[in-house]
Amino acid sequence: MTRQAAIPCILMRGGTSKGPYFVTTDLPGDEKRRDAILLAAMGSPDARQIDGIGGADTLTSKVAMVSPSTRDGVDVDYLFAQVSVTEALVDTSPSCGNILAGVGPFAIERAMVRPQDGETTVVIYNINTKSRIEAVVKTDAQGVIYDGGTAIAGVPGTAAPVRLNFMDIVGSKTGKLLPTGNLVDEINGVPVTLIDVAVPMMIFKAADLGKTGYESPAELDADTEFFARMEAMRKIAGERMGLGDVTGKVVPKAAMLSTPQGEGHISARYFVPHKTHAAFAVTGGLCVSTCAMLEGSVSDGLAKRPEGDDRLVLIEHPSGLLDIALKTKGGGAALEVESGGAIRTARKLMSGEVYVPASILE
Incomplete structure (x- = not known):
């Protein structure tokens, strides 16, 4: 035995x-x-x-x-x-x-x-x-x-x-808010924002990959062609962000954005990265909320942006809302993130x- x-x-x-x-x-x-x-x-x-x-x-x-x-x-x-x-x-x-x-x-x-x-x-x-x-x-x-x-x-x-x-x-893995120095990059013909706040991420508009952004995790997980396309993009994103070959790695994570349907400031789906998160990761929330407040990023035209440098950003996700308290200063590529907070249990x-x-x- x-x-x-x-x-x-x-x-x-x-x-x-x-x-x-x-x-x-x-x-x-x-x-x-x-x-x-x-x-x-x-x-x-x-x-x-x-x-x-x-x-x-x-x-x-x-x-x-x-x-x-x-x-x-x-x-x-x-x-x-x-x-x-x-x-x-x-x-x-x-x-x-x-x-x-x-x-x-x-x-x-x-x-x-x-x-x-x-x-x-x-x-x-x-x-x-x-x-x-x-x-x-x-x-x-x-x-x-x-x-x-x-x-x-x-x-x-x-x-x-x-x-x-x-x-x-800021710069949890890459040392920079925007590892490539660009507010928007293009990967395989799709505009993306490559950003690193608490976790490196590749963020894109849902419509640019043929989605509404309101699909359930099960609906997204069933679309193998969508995941194959996103993974090909994520590998290129990893190289551009200085993370090397990210095959088999879980960073950078990925998220897709759409306009909020309710009281949120942005609607998003978060990928971990080979499966859709049933809710939303806190670290991903910090990164996505920063992107949503970042003028010139792929969130332009989608996000509602509260005024001021100390704001509560509400992210709509499959299970409800994630609230992120975000303190920033400046704007655009010069945006500085001083701190981010979240309530969990x-x-x-x-x-x-x-x-x-x-x-x-x-």
Whole structure:
């Protein structure tokens, strides 16, 4: 009989995503062995992830690794990993703002940060993007308060809010807001804006790829020709943005824009990138909201732009609305993004140990 090794973790919902949260030192330092453990824990590669705790969906096959930080003014370091469902692939190149929503509560649960009465601020360093995020978590002297009245699109019920204030988000991977220096580039005859705010993205108008922009995720996912065309464009975008060959990588992400139908300022569909997101990623929301406010980008003629430099941008998506608090100054190619914020929720689902074959550790 194969022996099993137990690794402590907390299974948490963060925003519209879900996955195990580990203390970094509970995993091997060697990346190859670490990734083998994460694949085994999630049950990948297998479309059902039947032999692991993954949820057979990209949104529920995510991992957070958290440790106390030695950086000045930072409480914890956070490394995100996207575990492929169907391939033996663990990608730490992107970040995930939804899983990020659970990092502050997890740090308090694991006594990395002492809870305060009322709310506790946890300063997080995101290793993936080399940026800092301030998470404001509802707490009392005993710990995290998960119950509350905040609802977010894509999650049933309500919970306590987690406020995420993103700092140092421009040029997360490329070092520039506009990696090519252009507000609009053309790829395979399609105008695109190549932009990097919290995550590098290729953004285009839905109509330019023959879509209305209001299709459901299922309708888009069924269009293999559309995805093949978008992927060909995304590979070229990756090269132009200085990311090299992005085959098999999940960045740059992609989004398509259309005019809002309701109270939003822009309507968008977000791709992760080989599947349509059922809702919207927080990091993607920061990038798309910036593009929507960027005069001269592909959002011209589509976005409603609130006046002022400190504004709330509402993104319409398949599950509802994502609100992004965006603070900027300047305009056009000279636009500066000072900070972006979002309200998410998180919930502890289970605390215990996940078992993997001991041979991986040995």
